[in-house]
Amino acid sequence: MEPITTVEGRAFPLGRKNVDTDVIIPAHYLKTITRAGLGKGAFETIRAEPGNVFDDPAYAGAPIIIAGDNFGCGSSREHAAWALGDMGVKAVIAPSFSDIFSGNAFKNGIVTVVLPQEAVDRLLAVAKDHPITIDLESRTVTTPFQDRFTFEIDPFRRDCLMNGLDEIGLTLARDAAIAAYETKIAVERPWLAN
């Protein structure tokens, strides 16, 4: 995975709450057996609305989405994260995210930034005409107008994002611990062997 420290640029000022995974990528795009090319189906139902932010040339290629509460709710489909990545999105800012989506985003090098609604409202206003910057090192979102919002992020996730670490590789290195657990459980809970 590509290491990531800052995300800088225009942001789609989406603003809506409960943007679910069927909105991010409808089910008929899930039949693929690869990770690539899903950007074309991203936000299909929103893009059918006249004047939507995703087809506004002002935001073309924007690396950030700013949304309302509960972004990514619904399905566990990682296709949602793949679709965002394919359309060039590297970060999403919202007051809250679904747990599964934020995990999927992280595993694809997409930063999920949780900020209070007031901060999100301010960023939505700024983003209409100006770029914003997310910095993982300082855990801040800043604007050209001296706005500075600090966000919390899990230290392990931040470390993985900033160093582009492969989580499976990290866990495989713990093989001895996993094997020891398996041996212990084979005795304590023998019914689990299948």
Added chain:
Amino acid sequence: MTAPRTLYEKIWDAHVVERRDDGTCLIFIDRHLVHEVTSPQAFEGLRSAGRKVRRPDLTLAVPDHNLPTTPRVGADGERLPIADVESAQQLAALEKNAPAFGIRYIDAIAPEQGIVHVVGPEQGFSLPGTTIVCGDSHTSCHGGLGALAFGIGTSEVEHVLATQTLLLKPSKTMEVRVDGKLGFGVSPKDVVLAIIGKIGAAGGTGYVIEYTGSVFREMSVEGRLTVSNMSIEGGARAGLVAPDDTTFAYLKGRPMAPTGENWDKAVAWWRSLATDPGARYDKVVTLDAADIAPSLTWGTSPEDVVPITGVVPDPMSFADPSKQEAARKSLDYMGLAPGTRMQDVAVENIFIGSCTNSRIEDLRAAAEVAKGRHVASNIRQALVVPGSGLVKRQAEAEGLDRIFIEAGFQWREPGCSMCLAMNPDKVPAGERCASTSNRNFVGRQGPGSRTHLVSPAMAAAAAVTGRLTDVRDLLGASA
């Protein structure tokens, strides 16, 4: 003496392989269910890295999402081809990947085939006190057995295949307590819709819910699976019901359940998992069973719940401005005007099925309403889709298929069907569906589809009247 712990904390503690300083734990996964949609990229990842599946014995694969629910075998016993090329390709990938990695595979025409979340409990693969994952958010379903079960993305599917573990942070705990007696005609689906209506679609985010109280103690395992299934619609990645004698009676003798001495050991351990007296939850929500009516959704979020006796709400009645805006958009999409009585809304499609409501008790409840009645003339399609081949057989042995067919329903082969528009079963654009599934999102049942989430009995009631209907008016009344 150790501090009192909740059911969730006990299961978590029993699965910690390693704990890091920052609180992240390497958690062992006891059971991994795999289906065709979220696995191809995971298997491809293993292949390209030269990795194996660590514990194929703890993994079970079954196709469900893409399968058409029309007959799968021709007159001379040959498998019928799947018309949709992409669906066929995705199904073929699982059929190839499972044996290539040594994973047990239930094929599309096996009698045990069905929706993963119906198959797991039915086979006794899903057990109390286990950690269960699947690349599907409705994995929360298995929590009805007292398992810590949750949906994962494809990268996590690959992680579990390779390591049989996941790196996780503990969740917060929420107790949802429902005491009292459920009223006439009120089903487990109504209970969970009422809960989601109360806590909101994001209310459970970051939490694992434990369902407690007399309503769940008295509820069947199938009902508990329905409730736990929709935990994710309230934002909670997992839901739990403490395992008890009802659970053990349900599991005993199932093909993959423990036997003999192992069964006795397992039951003893399962009994020890109940939340200790004095254990604290991070949040407690209570509902009174008597306040729960047959319920349904009016909008495009599962939190948009009203009793069937209610009306379409006015967007301005919500305090939160962003909810007002969301409600306006929902009503526009749903083609509904504020103040309309829910019972005056006509529907054109009926779907009885999905991992939420396709088990034998669901079909019995729907058949009770359908018996001796007929699907209304304005209904274009009314599907009954059993959750597995074994549910289908059982229903046929009980004559339920005849009741549905005589009433004008279509009796289908098992699969995810009209829940999510990945197979030929879809709701046409602009049409309305009374659906026993779990999501009423924009476009969920097909582009432009309008979903009202209901219980199986309510879906059958809507089928025979042609409009959203209070099932209590039909139950007990002679057909």
